[in-house]
Amino acid sequence: MNYQNTLAFATALDEQDELKDLKKLFLVPQNKGKDVIYFCGNSLGLQPVTAQQYVLDQFANWKNLGIEGFFEGDDPWLGYHKKLTGILANLLGAKKDEVTIMNSLTVNLHLLMVSFYKPTSKRYKIIMEGGAFPSDQYAFASQARFHGYDPKEAIIEIFPREGESILRTEDILKTINNHADDLALVLFGGVNYFTGQFYDIEAITKTAHKVGAFAGFDLAHAAGNVLLNLHDWDVDFAAWCSYKYMNSGPGGISGIFVNEKHFNNQSLNRFEGWWGYREDKRFLMTHDFEPEIGAAGWQLSTSPVMLLTLHKAALDIFQQAGGLEPLRAKSQLLTGYLEFLIEQINQNKGEDVLRIITPKNKDERGCQLSIVCKNNARKTFDFLTSHSVIGDWREPNVIRLSPVPLYNSFKQVFDVAGILAASLGEN
Incomplete structure (x- = not known):
C-alpha cells in the first residue's frame, strides 16, 4: 500500500x-x-464489554445451583472449557483435541517440560533465544538444575549478531545443527517480547526434529496476534497466556498445545491430576490414572470457571471478527x-x-x-x-x-x- x-x-x-x-x-x-489511545495490547489487552456480564451470569449460577452448576444450567462447569477449545484450535492452527485450557503460562511451561525435557548424560541441552522474557529464563534454568545440570552448561542462548537487533533464522538453525549430538530440547518464543520478531517456527521445528530434539514454543506474544499452524508445522508442544492479544484479563488463564502424535506416547513423563483423568470415568474415583484423550490429559486441577468465563467473552469477539x-x-x-x-x-x-x-x-x-x-x-x-x-x-x-x-x-x-x-x- x-x-x-x-x-x-x-x-x-x-x-x-x-x-x-x-x-x-x-x-x-x-x-x-x-x-486514551491504547497501544499496549502486547502487555495487557482491553476488557471486552461483555466480560462483566459473563462473570455475573456465572455468579448467578453459583448462587442458584451450587454444586449442581457443574452439571446443570445453560453452561455446566464440568465441560465449560470445551466451549473454547474449538475457537482456540482455529487461532492456533491445531486440532481441537490438541488444545486445552489450564493454569498460567509459566506453570504450563514447567508441566510440559516434565514431559518433553528428558535429559540424558548425552543429550541434556536446551536452546532458547537470547533475551527471552525473564520468566522463561528462570523456568528453563530451574528445570536444568532440577535434573542436576548447571544452567550455564545446559542452556544455550542465541543472540543476534554484533550490531544487529534481531536473530537470523540461519543462525538459529546452524546452532541447532551444531548441537546435534547433545541437544534435548529447542524451546523458543513465538514472537520475541522485546523486538517483536516472529520466528520461523516451522523451520526451527523441522531442524530440531532432524537432530533428534523436541521443539516447543512460548506463544505469549504470538497467540491471537500472528497466524499459526502448529499441527502442520509438527510442533511438539506450546503454551501461551490469554491476557495480551486475547484480552482475557490480567493474569488470565493459559492454554497448551500437545501434538496428537504424543497422545499415546508412553515414554513421556506426565504429572497427573484429577482434571486430567478420563471425564467419562472421573467420578468413579478409581485408583490408577487413565488420562483423558488429547491435550486434556495434561490437566491437573478443576478448571477455574470465572477465568474461563472472561476468556470466553474475549474469544467470542474473535469469532465475530471471522x-x-x-x-x-x-x-x-x-x-x-x-x-x-x-x-x-x-x-x-x-x-x-x-x-x-x-x-x-x-x-x-x-x-x-x-x-x-x-x-x-x-x-x-x-x-x-x-x-x-x-x-x-x-x-x-x-x-x-x-x-x-x-x-x-x-x-x-x-x-x-x-x-x-x-x-x-x-x-
Whole structure:
C-alpha cells in the first residue's frame, strides 16, 4: 500500500475497514473524560464489554445451583472449557483435541517440560533465544538444575549478531545443527517480547526434529496476534497466556498445545491430576490414572470457571471478527502505517532519531514496533503518556507500541505519530 501522511488518508482507511465496529466491543481507559489511545495490547489487552456480564451470569449460577452448576444450567462447569477449545484450535492452527485450557503460562511451561525435557548424560541441552522474557529464563534454568545440570552448561542462548537487533533464522538453525549430538530440547518464543520478531517456527521445528530434539514454543506474544499452524508445522508442544492479544484479563488463564502424535506416547513423563483423568470415568474415583484423550490429559486441577468465563467473552469477539485471518491483514496495515509515519519523522529530522528494531518484513513481526529513541527516550515516553497515549517502556531506551486490530484505528496511528513528532520538539 502507498501510505500517505495525512489525516484524510487515515480517515479513509478507517471508513473502508470492515472490522472498525469491533472497537465498540471493548472498554477503553479514560483520561479527562476521553478515551486514551491504547497501544499496549502486547502487555495487557482491553476488557471486552461483555466480560462483566459473563462473570455475573456465572455468579448467578453459583448462587442458584451450587454444586449442581457443574452439571446443570445453560453452561455446566464440568465441560465449560470445551466451549473454547474449538475457537482456540482455529487461532492456533491445531486440532481441537490438541488444545486445552489450564493454569498460567509459566506453570504450563514447567508441566510440559516434565514431559518433553528428558535429559540424558548425552543429550541434556536446551536452546532458547537470547533475551527471552525473564520468566522463561528462570523456568528453563530451574528445570536444568532440577535434573542436576548447571544452567550455564545446559542452556544455550542465541543472540543476534554484533550490531544487529534481531536473530537470523540461519543462525538459529546452524546452532541447532551444531548441537546435534547433545541437544534435548529447542524451546523458543513465538514472537520475541522485546523486538517483536516472529520466528520461523516451522523451520526451527523441522531442524530440531532432524537432530533428534523436541521443539516447543512460548506463544505469549504470538497467540491471537500472528497466524499459526502448529499441527502442520509438527510442533511438539506450546503454551501461551490469554491476557495480551486475547484480552482475557490480567493474569488470565493459559492454554497448551500437545501434538496428537504424543497422545499415546508412553515414554513421556506426565504429572497427573484429577482434571486430567478420563471425564467419562472421573467420578468413579478409581485408583490408577487413565488420562483423558488429547491435550486434556495434561490437566491437573478443576478448571477455574470465572477465568474461563472472561476468556470466553474475549474469544467470542474473535469469532465475530471471522477468525484471525482478517485481523492479521488489518494488523499488518496498521503496523505498516505506523512504520511509514515514523520513517517520515526521521526524514524530516534528517536522521534516525527513532530507530525501529522490529523486523521490517511484515511477515516476520506481529502488531508491535519496538522503537529505540536516540535522545531522551524516557522523556519521549512520558510525553506520550501525558498526551493520553498508553504504550510500553523497556529499559534502557525502548518504547513498544502495539496497534491492535481489534480496537485500534488508522486515525489513532496517525495521531500517535503526530504526538511522537511533537515530543521530539520538546526534547
